[in-house]
Amino acid sequence: MYAFTFERPASLADAVKLATAGGKPLAGGQTLLASMKLRLSAPEQLVDLGGIAELAGVKKDGNQIVIGAMTRHADVARNADVKSAFPALAWLADHIGDRQVRTMGTIGGSLANNDPAACYPSAVLATGATVVTTQREIAADDFFQGLFTTALKDGELITAVRFPVPKRAVYEKHLQQASHFPLVGVFLAQFDGGVRVAITGAGNGVFRHAGLEDALNKSFTPQAAAAVKIDASDLNSDLHASAAYRANLISVLAQRAVAKALG
Ligand SMILES: Cc1cc2nc3c(=O)[nH]c(=O)nc-3n(C[C@H](O)[C@H](O)[C@H](O)COP(=O)(O)OP(=O)(O)OC[C@H]3O[C@@H](n4cnc5c(N)ncnc54)[C@H](O)[C@@H]3O)c2cc1C
Numbered sequence: 001m002y003a004f005t006f007e008r009p010a011s012l013a014d015a016v017k018l019a020t021a022g023g024k025p026l027a028g029g030q031t032l033l034a035s036m037k038l039r040l041s042a043p044e045q046l047v048d049l050g051g052i053a054e055l056a057g058v059k060k061d062g063n064q065i066v067i068g069a070m071t072r073h074a075d076v077a078r079n080a081d082v083k084s085a086f087p088a089l090a091w092l093a094d095h096i097g098d099r100q101v102r103t104m105g106t107i108g109g110s111l112a113n114n115d116p117a118a119c120y121p122s123a124v125l126a127t128g129a130t131v132v133t134t135q136r137e138i139a140a141d142d143f144f145q146g147l148f149t150t151a152l153k154d155g156e157l158i159t160a161v162r163f164p165v166p167k168r169a170v171y172e173k174h175l176q177q178a179s180h181f182p183l184v185g186v187f188l189a190q191f192d193g194g195v196r197v198a199i200t201g202a203g204n205g206v207f208r209h210a211g212l213e214d215a216l217n218k219s220f221t222p223q224a225a226a227a228v229k230i231d232a233s234d235l236n237s238d239l240h241a242s243a244a245y246r247a248n249l250i251s252v253l254a255q256r257a258v259a260k261a262l263g
């Protein structure tokens with residue numbers, strides 16, 4: 001690691017000042033500290049968000065679940081409101097990485113990082129959630145902008161995520177065994193207004209699948225999902241799986257998700 005200074009502000013206003021002046025926000029450190037150890041990232045100052053009480057916690061607000069940016073995955077997984085109103089999200093949080101990652105990692109860190117194989121972005125995109133920041137509210141469809149890229153500007157901090165609670169939702173993932181990141185993950189959310197399907201792990205970043213959404217809006221059955229041809233041409237090929245394998249996984253996981261949603 002290179003040398004750096006460390007600040008732990010107690011208020012969001014102080015954190016914004018430090019971040020605006022170039023400080024790098026530190027959440028759970030599960031990605032950032034590893035990147036620094038590998039010298040892929042060399043911030044001159046870390047701004048630890050862990051001392052800002054208002055950034056952590058979950059609340060139910062009407063038909064929405066609001067999760068503070070510094071809420072750890074394990075706290076989402078065991079939250080009673082999330083478990084009863086939106087069990088697919090509790091399941092997702094409970095199956096991220098390993099126990100250390102779930103104890104330290106945060107939803108804000110996961111979304112800001114936007115790893116192309118991360119789990120939370122698929123839930124945010126599939127539900128059309130809103131990312132709340134220190135400057136504005138960003139719709140999920142505008143937030144994710146490809147590989148490790150988001151709509152966040154320099155100095156802008158995520159403060160919370162507002163999830164509309166779907167009628168039915170399922171997250172299905174096939175693990176990459178070494179890291180436990182999804183090789184492919186499919187998040188399916190059904191609302192009165194229609195079905196949204198978000199895919200993670202397969203491409204340059206999380207994306208919605210229009211073909212699956214159209215088919216499932218016409219017929220919410222595994223057979224309808226199976227009939228959708230998944231184009232492999234834009235999908236990743238790497239040492240873990242070919243693009244064709246990932247395309248097949250999208251189809252299989254989408255069929256399973258619909259079957260599970262139907263009970
Ligand atoms: C072994 C391992 C396995 C994992 N498996 C999975 C998995 O299966 N699924 C999955 O989804 N994820 C997985 N992860 C990722 C993990 O869940 C974390 O979400 C991720 O590491 C980032 O969250 P963090 O809180 O640790 O953020 P940090 O590492 O502290 O920060 C990450 C980035 O976000 C920025 N940042 C943090 N908070 C904010 C904020 N509030 N506003 C603006 N910017 C911010 C930081 O500056 C940094 O650039 C895994 C990680 C590891 C190490």
